[in-house]
Amino acid sequence: xxxxxxTISLALLVSxxxxxxxxELIPLPAAVQQDIVPLLPFWFLxxxxxxxxxxxxxxxxxxxxxxxxxxxxxxxxKQAKADLRTKGVDVD
Numbered sequence: 001x002x003x004x005x006x007t008i009s010l011a012l013l014v015s016x017x018x019x020x021x022x023x024e025l026i027p028l029p030a031a032v033q034q035d036i037v038p039l040l041p042f043w044f045l046x047x048x049x050x051x052x053x054x055x056x057x058x059x060x061x062x063x064x065x066x067x068x069x070x071x072x073x074x075x076x077x078k079q080a081k082a083d084l085r086t087k088g089v090d091v092d
Contacts, residue, residue, distance in 0.1 A: 022037055022038075
């Protein structure tokens, strides 16, 4: 199963679970149904955004710990600068 199929399957599972909660097909106490269930999508978006920001920050924090990727990126930057210099662009 490819990663895209896994993601789609998980998204369908979560959305069907939320829809069944929202349409009250799964019985819950009234307080939970009125106060918590409507806020679940917003909670998910905020949590997902926080997770993405953490992953981005962690990737930036540990970037120098991957010397091969660092060396490859520096080589690509040197090649791009050389290419721009041949076209008459001042890059320094």
